[in-house]
Amino acid sequence: MKSSRRKFLKIAGVSALGLGVRPVLDVLASSAEHEATSKPEIKKGKDALTAKRWAMVVDTRKIESQEDVKPMIEACHKIHNVPDFENKNHEIKWIWLEEFKHEFPTQEHEFVDERLRELPFLTLCNHCENAACVRVCPTKATFKREDGIVLMDFHRCIGCRFCMAACPYGSRSFNFRDPRPFIKEQNPEFPTRSKGVVEKCNFCAERLAVGKLPACVEVSNGVLTFGDLDDPESEVREILRTNYTIRRKPALGAGPSIFYIV
Amino acid sequence: MTNNKKIYDKGMVIIGLCIFVVVITFPFWFNLGNAAPAPEPKIADKAKAAKECVMPKAYMKVEHMQILNEWRDTVVRDAKRIFVNSSGKEFNMSLTSTCLDCHTEKAEFCDKCHDYASVSPYCWECHIDPKETK
Numbered sequence: 001m002k003s004s005r006r007k008f009l010k011i012a013g014v015s016a017l018g019l020g021v022r023p024v025l026d027v028l029a030s031s032a033e034h035e036a037t038s039k040p041e042i043k044k045g046k047d048a049l050t051a052k053r054w055a056m057v058v059d060t061r062k063i064e065s066q067e068d069v070k071p072m073i074e075a076c077h078k079i080h081n082v083p084d085f086e087n088k089n090h091e092i093k094w095i096w097l098e099e100f101k102h103e104f105p106t107q108e109h110e111f112v113d114e115r116l117r118e119l120p121f122l123t124l125c126n127h128c129e130n131a132a133c134v135r136v137c138p139t140k141a142t143f144k145r146e147d148g149i150v151l152m153d154f155h156r157c158i159g160c161r162f163c164m165a166a167c168p169y170g171s172r173s174f175n176f177r178d179p180r181p182f183i184k185e186q187n188p189e190f191p192t193r194s195k196g197v198v199e200k201c202n203f204c205a206e207r208l209a210v211g212k213l214p215a216c217v218e219v220s221n222g223v224l225t226f227g228d229l230d231d232p233e234s235e236v237r238e239i240l241r242t243n244y245t246i247r248r249k250p251a252l253g254a255g256p257s258i259f260y261i262v
Numbered sequence: 263m264t265n266n267k268k269i270y271d272k273g274m275v276i277i278g279l280c281i282f283v284v285v286i287t288f289p290f291w292f293n294l295g296n297a298a299p300a301p302e303p304k305i306a307d308k309a310k311a312a313k314e315c316v317m318p319k320a321y322m323k324v325e326h327m328q329i330l331n332e333w334r335d336t337v338v339r340d341a342k343r344i345f346v347n348s349s350g351k352e353f354n355m356s357l358t359s360t361c362l363d364c365h366t367e368k369a370e371f372c373d374k375c376h377d378y379a380s381v382s383p384y385c386w387e388c389h390i391d392p393k394e395t396k
Binding site: 042192210 | 343
């Protein structure tokens with residue numbers, strides 16, 4: 001078949017036009033579909049509490065004995081399915097008690113008054129501004145959230161325990177055994193952990209998401225105050241303005257978000 | 263030129279080959295027609311009543327693991343816990359509180375297919391089936 005140049009160019013032109021029309025039709029078709037159904041969306045709950053940097057103040061003047069602080073520890077450990085191992089070496093702690101000399105080792109001296117020496121200090125993860133655990137975690141299982149909470153993604157933790165070595169406050173515990181048999185009463189709302197995973201306080205991220213204060217704060221009878229450190233009008237800032245407060249091992253530069261009135 | 267295409271001990275070789283073929287294909291013809299039927303996951307009454315899952319059924323059947331992965335990442339890492347599906351309905355992104363709330367029979371719904379497909383997702387090492395709590 002003989003074909004003239006003129007005929008070839010005509011066919012080529014029509015073909016090019018045809019190729020150009022197709023994408024335009026596709027766009028029109030898909031936009032018509034879009035009106036019927038929208039794309040799924042993911043968002044925060046409307047009651048969620050938000051902040052720039054969550055912080056806590058512990059007013060130790062309101063603590064007299066262990067009886068005053070035990071309910072806070074129990075409340076936390078119960079809702080978070082924290083196991084109770086008899087073996088001290090396997091202990092898992094989210095919030096626990098410490099003596100003054102261990103809580104503030106650089107402030108300790110032989111003439112510390114008796115009240116402080118005997119007082120049980122509430123201790124938990126400091127949710128540091130420059131958290132060493134976040135920096136060393138090889139899988140980013142520990143990370144810093146936008147609101148300042150140092151959180152763990154248990155799904156990602158490989159149990160290397162670098163974070164435990166890095167944390168200067170001993171806030172982290174490792175599951176040497178399957179914790180499930182050692183949980184007295186399981187709370188189905190919160191997962192347990194599995195063997196080989198590190199865990200610590202999460203500042204009750206799951207409660208903040210539904211507009212509740214951390215469990216320990218709720219039962220603390222005013223011993224604990226929780227709020228936004230970045231908001232000058234917040235209650236924690238008001239307390240920090242009007243009281244002398246200290247933090248644990250400040251010289252390390254970790255920038256803890258837990259403050260103590262002693 | 264002599265014919266050198268002769269098989270020595272022809273009879274024995276052929277019998278041996280036959281036995282070899284029979285033995286090697288044994289698993290195939292022995293199990294012929296005995297294939298385990300694909301399990302049909304039991305939809306709990308509550309899920310039936312709800313009629314619709316968070317996404318269309320066909321999507322959930324094939325892609326539920328993707329959506330669960332996405333949920334766990336956004337909940338833990340982005341602190342976003344509400345899923346709005348294409349028809350505008352809101353769900354709390356929670357395996358225990360939302361999925362298992364409708365699909366009440368984990369053993370009949372999740373485990374049945376997972377066992378058949380020989381996959382063992384580690385969800386339940388940590389997440390709790392309210393039915394199995396003590």
